[in-house]
Amino acid sequence: MSLVDVLNVTKEYANGDETIRPLDGVSLSIHEGDYVSLMGASGSGKSTLLNLIAGIDQVASGEIVVAGTDITKLSRGKLADWRAAHIGYVFQTHNLIPVLTAYENVELPLLLLPMSAAERRKRVEIALEAVDLTPRASHYPRQMSGGQEQRVGIARAIVASPTIIVADEPTGSLDDETTEQILSLLSRVNDELGMTLLMVTHDADAGARARRQVRLERGRLMENGKETKATTLRTA
Amino acid sequence: MLGKRLLPWDYGVRNLFRRPTRSALTFGGLTIVVLLVLVVVGFIRGLEKSLTATGSPDVVLVYSLSSAADIENSSIPGRTAALLSASVDGIRRTHGVECTSPELYLGTRVATASLEQPGMGVVRGVTTSAPLVRDRVQLVEGSWPESGQVMVGRLAHSKLGASEKDLVVGQQVEFDGKTWTISGRFTAAGSAFESEIWAPLADLQTTLKRQDLSLVAAKMDSPDRVADVDIFCRERVDLELKAVAESAYYASLQKHYKPVRMLGWVVVALVAGSGVFAGLNTMYGAVAGRIRELATLQAIGYRRRAILLTLVQEATLLACAGALAACVIGLLLVDGLAVRFTMGAFMLRVDSVGIAVACGVAALLGVAGALPPAAKAMRLPVVEAIKAI
Structure with a gap:
């Protein structure tokens, strides 16, 4: 059974008098434990699809079912609650909160979930250890390198054990060596922690690290030369 | 449940020190505004107390x-x-x-x-x-x-x-x-x-x-016996006397000063209004530089209400710190200052009412100064805001 079903999703927006449709009836299924890379040319709509799955953008039509919930039907407030429980977001530019330490940044998503302070502390420590940043726990983002910041970003994304981790060009602003470190880390997150990953990238080498590679071409999703389809056709 | 979904208190406090010069200038401006409010309220309260305390009903x-x-x-x-x-x-x-x-x-x-x-x-x-x-x-x-x-x-x-x-x-x-x-x-x-x-x-x-x-x-x-004196004066028309309870006499003088008191409250409103603009200016600046950060918080799962509250918290904290400083300055330098008027002189009074009004104005400055820029930032779609520089 699939974890994420994108069902016949269309996304369009107006650009002056012109209507742009980056996604035109696309479908895709992501299974538990998958590591999917989503590639395509600039402006092809790959980040748009990622943001739709992450619940921070809205479809024009179609359904997106994540762990049995059609998130296109959720109100803005419910969608925020849903994101807190189900989505771990890794941003291209890290997007850490500058006035919070690495520890506090990682702790942020947990403050939204019902758990004790002791449980929170344990989870943050495990997440920081997973990204090898325990000694940097009390450092502020300005005191860390870009690679370290991104590792904190990954720790923040995995700390709440979300249903799926979405990463939007996670290596887009990093040098080659740091890119390699981050890609290895993401592979470990998938292999060792068993977390489901969807990564948007324009870098073919980075995309090749994923188990599945999906390309977005002219509004259509292609995998292994064929248009992708959803395996589940009905929402829960 | 709401408490669990709010941003950490420290987040709002630390943001005040993010741009220390701007925060310090705003703090100074708000302190002056609240101090002006204290002075005007102190003037009104002093005048009222002087006339009220003078009259005794018996x-x-x-x-x-x-x-x-x-x-x-x-x-x-x-x-x-x-x-x-x-x-x-x-x-x-x-x-x-x-x-x-x-x-x-x-x-x-x-x-x-x-x-x-x-x-x-x-x-x-x-x-x-x-x-x-x-x-x-x-x-x-x-x-x-x-x-x-x-x-x-x-x-x-x-x-x-x-x-x-x-x-x-x-x-x-x-x-x-x-x-x-x-x-x-x-x-x-x-x-x-x-x-x-x-x-x-x-x-x-x-x-x-x-x-x-x-x-x-x-x-x-007793105050009831004042009427006896009034009757005496009315009966002895040859003496051409008039009797008035002292409290009534000074109450009539209070009426005479009503326009002055009203003007004082208008000044309080105008000063508070100018303070709101100062607060708005600061918070627009503070929020404008944090569009992406606020969108990130939304992407993580924080509701807009929680983010709005933390922005209001920041502005209100700054305004309350200004109010505190103003009250200390007011108590040290303004309370007890003598002011001349036609009837004599009275003291400016920084009392509980003045401090309550000053704190109320400060809270108003915080909330009214933060809400419009915060609401503006929250209206931006998250996907657009997350790309903001």
Whole structure:
């Protein structure tokens, strides 16, 4: 059974008098434990699809079912609650909160979930250890390198054990060596922690690290030369 | 449940130190705004208290019908006090002495040691029975004035525009062609008496070559007995007297100052309004630089309400810190400052009401200054805001 079903999703927006449709009836299924890379040319709509799955953008039509919930039907407030429980977001530019330490940044998503302070502390420590940043726990983002910041970003994304981790060009602003470190880390997150990953990238080498590679071409999703389809056709 | 979904308190506090110069400037601006509010409220409260504390409901003032409710213009026969005692029941007696106070009241130029030009002062000629009627008057230094002496209220120097040193015990003042030595100083619980100079009635009458009085003040057994004096005055039309409860007399003066008080509240509103604009300017700047950060918080799962609350928290914290500083400055430098007005002088009062108004204004500045920029930032779609530079 699939974890994420994108069902016949269309996304369009107006650009002056012109209507742009980056996604035109696309479908895709992501299974538990998958590591999917989503590639395509600039402006092809790959980040748009990622943001739709992450619940921070809205479809024009179609359904997106994540762990049995059609998130296109959720109100803005419910969608925020849903994101807190189900989505771990890794941003291209890290997007850490500058006035919070690495520890506090990682702790942020947990403050939204019902758990004790002791449980929170344990989870943050495990997440920081997973990204090898325990000694940097009390450092502020300005005191860390870009690679370290991104590792904190990954720790923040995995700390709440979300249903799926979405990463939007996670290596887009990093040098080659740091890119390699981050890609290895993401592979470990998938292999060792068993977390489901969807990564948007324009870098073919980075995309090749994923188990599945999906390309977005002219509004259509292609995998292994064929248009992708959803395996589940009905929402829960 | 709501508490679990709010951003950490520290997040809002630390954001204030993110741009220390901007926060410091805003803090300074808000402190000045709240201090101005405190001063204006202190002025209004001081004026109100001075007039309210002066009037007592069981004291009746008897003065001439033709004086147009201004005791300074009043002239009544010197025997009025005796007539009242003989004709009206219900005048209080204390230790066997009837509580009536014949008085001569006038505004006159008073010269002191350091004043280049004599200042306009208020002089009251009294007898030793005056404190029986004006029971809030307390001699705090020196002694009751003998012939050629006066005692001064603690704000008399403010009314004259003179230095406090000019009116210490032993100093001399000059008015109506005579030099008077200060024998004592008195307080009167913040009432208008505190700006007066009291001289022995007989001495003052001799100096002024007057046999008459301005008024007789009588303390009644109860406020209800004031009506008895009024009936007496109405029956004895030949005396051309009028009786008014002292509290009613000063209440009518309060009405006279109502436009001043209203103007004060308008100034409070205008100053608070200008403070809101200062707060808005700061928060627009603060929010504009954090669009992506706020979108990130939304992407993580924080509701817009939680983010809005943290922005309001930041602005309100800054405003409250400004209010605290303003209250400390107000209590140290403003409270007790003397202000002259036509009736005498009063003290600016930084009291609980003033502090409550100042804190209310500060809270308003925080909330009103933060909400529009926060709401503007929250209206941006998350996917757009997350790309903001």
